[in-house]
Every structure is written in C-alpha cells, then in structure tokens.
Amino acid sequence: MVTFVSRRLASGVVMLVAISFLTYTLLFFSGTNIARNILGDLATEEQIALKEAELGLDQPLFARFFGWAGSAITGDLGRSWFGSETVAQALTNRLPVTLTLMIVSIVLVAIVATLLGMAAAVKRGWIDRTVQVAAVIGDAIPGFVLAIILVSIFAIQLGWFPAISSIGPGVGADAWIASMTLPVIAIVINYVTSSAQQIRSAVLKQLERDYVRTLRSRGIGEREILFKHVLRSAAPAGLTVLSLQFVGLLGGVVILEQIFALPGMGALAVNATTIGDIPIVMGVVLYTVVIVIIVNLVVDIVNGWLNPKVRVS
Helix, strand or coil, X not given: CHHHHHHHHHHHHHHXXXXXXXXXXXXXXXXXXXXXXXXXXXXXXXXXXXXXXXXXCCCCHHXXXXXXXXXXXXXXXXXXXXXXXXXXXXHHHHHHHHHHHHHHHHHHHHHHHHHHHHHHHHHCHHHHHHHHHHHHHHHHCCHHHHHHHHHHHHHHHCCCCCCCCCCCCCCCHHHHHHHHHHHHHHHHHHHHHHHHHHHHHHHHHHHCCHHHHXXXXXXXXXXXXXXXXXXXXXXXXXXXXHHHHHHHHHHHXXXXXXXXXXXXXXXXXXXXXXXXXXXXXXXXXXXXXXXXXXXXXXXXXXHHXXXXXXHHC
16 A cells, blocks of 8 residues: 555655656746836836846746745745735635635535435436436536526525625634525536536446345345445445546636635635736645645545555546
C-alpha cells in the first residue's frame, strides 16, 4: 500500500507542476496590459515601465515562473496586485464557502445515489424506470438552469431562501444554511440521477455473479449479501463516478457562486482573471489542483482497500 500511495503522490506532484507551468505560460502570453490596468489610463509610459519592473513583468517567462514556484514551495504565494491582502488571505477567506458547498453536495449525492441505485437494481419495476428517465433528464438540464429555476421559485416568489448570499465575516450557522440550501439542491438534483444510474449498473453486475448465488445457496440473508458483499464490490465504480463529479464540480461552482453571489473561490477566480491579477489566479489554480490530487488520492486508497487488484494495476 505504501508503494501504491507513493506512486499516486508522485503522479500528483507531476500534475501540479505541469498545470502550474501551463497556466503561468497562458497568463504570460495573454497580452493583458496589467501595469496600465493597475495605474489607470492617465499613467505615463515611465510609470508603467517602473510598475512592470516592480512586478517582474519585464522578466522572461522561465525566470518569472521559477521565481513564483520557488516562493510557492515555501508557502509564500505573493500578494494581490490589485488589493492589499495576500493571496493566502484571499484564498483562506473564500475556501470555506467553496469547500462547504462541494463537500455537503457530494456527500448528499453519494448517499441519495447509493440508495436510489441499489433500490433500482434490487426492486426493478417503476423505481428502475424512474431512475433511468430521471438520469436522462438530469444530464440534459444544465446546473445553472436548475439554479435559476430554484431562485425564481423558492427565493423570489416564495421568499423561503435568500436570492443573494448573506455569508460574510462573523455570520452564524443560520446564514450559512440559508445561503447554501438552494445551491446544494441544484447540485444534488443535477448529479444524483447519473450517479444512481452508474451505481445501479454496478450493483446489477454484481448480483449476476456466481459468488452471490453461492452465498444465497448457503442460506445467507439478502440484506447481508447486498450490504456486506455486493455493495463493497460495486463501490469502486460508484467512487470513481463521484470523484469525477467532484472534479467537474470545481468548474460548476464558478457559475453557481456567480448566480447566488456566494463569496467563494469561483467568484474570486473570475474577478482575478478579468483584471489580470496573476498571483490570485495562480493561487486559485494551485489550491484547486491540490484539492483534486487529495480527492483522487483518497478515492484510489479506498479503491485499493476495497479491491487489492487496483494496487498493482
């Protein structure tokens, strides 16, 4: 298991370096006149040249990237070019909002999808047909459309939830729950049906295996077979789907945070990219890749624990 985890960590580090360099290269060639954006239209050419030298914009690509990477390794991600706060402060203030939204949503998706998928595979009939039809509908409707519908009905017409987030410094749990409810519901509706469909297929395959017939011939109860043996064997397929959805959700929350005015990393990334705040953009990219690496590592470890063949694949 140690070798297995070491290989996954090494591949994660390679991915982190590659994505960081690619992002930095794209920002380098973006052509944005950052110094003029900071100083304004009235700045002279001399002032712009001085500002570019101060920010290191006059240096070649590799010198700038390795300078940033060297500081990042020590934990210093720099300071926003358009504000007074450091990158670490900006990300730390917004990361809890994004992580809360994603973790709560994916946990609910996992629980509901597992129950629906198992019920569809075991009971079949109308439950199975409903899950399959809902999976098609869920895939066809984009998450932001669901979000707009939920806001129109439950925030604007009924007034049950705030249309705009009330999350801020020092707010209580009530504000968090009220602001997170509609975004979480939008994500769960959008993701749960396709996950349930995948879990249903995995459970069906396991129910047709010889070991299930052997367990039944020994008089073992259906509930024990289902939850102790079938679910464990079908879990890797479900975990893989959920991990892919979690990674895809990192992009989806950017739109949801804009719709619900949530002060998360998605909104921060959009604003920073628009004005060319490279330290903030690189910080968001770095944190996002690290989250993806951690999620994939946890899924790989759980899959390796459930299925030892994965460790040598």
